[in-house]
Amino acid sequence: MKNAWVLERFAAVDRKDIDGFIDMLSHDHQFIFGARPPVVGKDDARTVVNHFWTMIGRLRHNIWRVREAGDIVYVEALIEYERLDGKVVLVPCCDVVRHNGRELVEQRAYLDQAAIFADLSSGEHSYKDHWIDDIPAARAALGLAPQSELP
Numbered sequence: 001m002k003n004a005w006v007l008e009r010f011a012a013v014d015r016k017d018i019d020g021f022i023d024m025l026s027h028d029h030q031f032i033f034g035a036r037p038p039v040v041g042k043d044d045a046r047t048v049v050n051h052f053w054t055m056i057g058r059l060r061h062n063i064w065r066v067r068e069a070g071d072i073v074y075v076e077a078l079i080e081y082e083r084l085d086g087k088v089v090l091v092p093c094c095d096v097v098r099h100n101g102r103e104l105v106e107q108r109a110y111l112d113q114a115a116i117f118a119d120l121s122s123g124e125h126s127y128k129d130h131w132i133d134d135i136p137a138a139r140a141a142l143g144l145a146p147q148s149e150l151p
Contacts, residue, residue, distance in 0.1 A: 006073045006097055009104060010061040016053050022046050026103040033109045056116065057082030061093075071105075073097045081116050089115045 012020035022042050031039040031048075039048045058081075065076040075095040082088050093111035097104055 002068060003073055003099065006099055010063060014060050018046060018050055021049065024104050026100060026105045029104060031107045034111055034113060057084055071098055083116060091115065
C-alpha cells in the first residue's frame with residue numbers, strides 16, 4: 001500500500017492518543033462522523049473526539065480491506081466498541097479518507113452507532129442483533145485474526 005501511513009490514524013484512535021490523531025490532520029481538516037454535522041479544524045476535532053471517548057470504554061478497528069485511488073484511501077473495518085456497561089458491540093464501518101501526502105485533509109466515517117448507545121434498562125432493545133456473544137467466532141467468520149479481548 002502506497003499510503004500505509006494513513007492507517008496510523010486508526011491505530012491512534014484505538015489507543016485514544018489524541019495528540020497522535022490531531023498531529024495527522026491538516027489545519028483545515030474536515031471530519032464527518034456518521035450523520036453528525038462536520039467537524040472542521042484541529043481544535044474542534046480535539047474537542048469532539050475527546051468527548052466521544054468519554055462515552056465509550058475501549059475500541060478497536062479491525063481493518064479488513066483497504067483500497068486507494070489517487071489521494072483517497074477507502075478503509076472497511078469492523079469496529080469493536082466496549083460500552084461503559086462493559087458490553088462489546090461490533091459495528092461495520094467504511095471510512096473514506098482524503099490526504100495531501102503528508103496530512104489527512106478530510107474523513108467521512110459511514111457507520112451506525114445506535115447499538116453503542118442503546119438503552120438496555122428494559123432487557124429488550126431494538127439493536128439486539130448487534131450484540132455478539134462469541135467475538136472470536138465473529139472475527140473468524142470475517143477472516144480477522146483471533147483476538148479475544150480488546151487491548
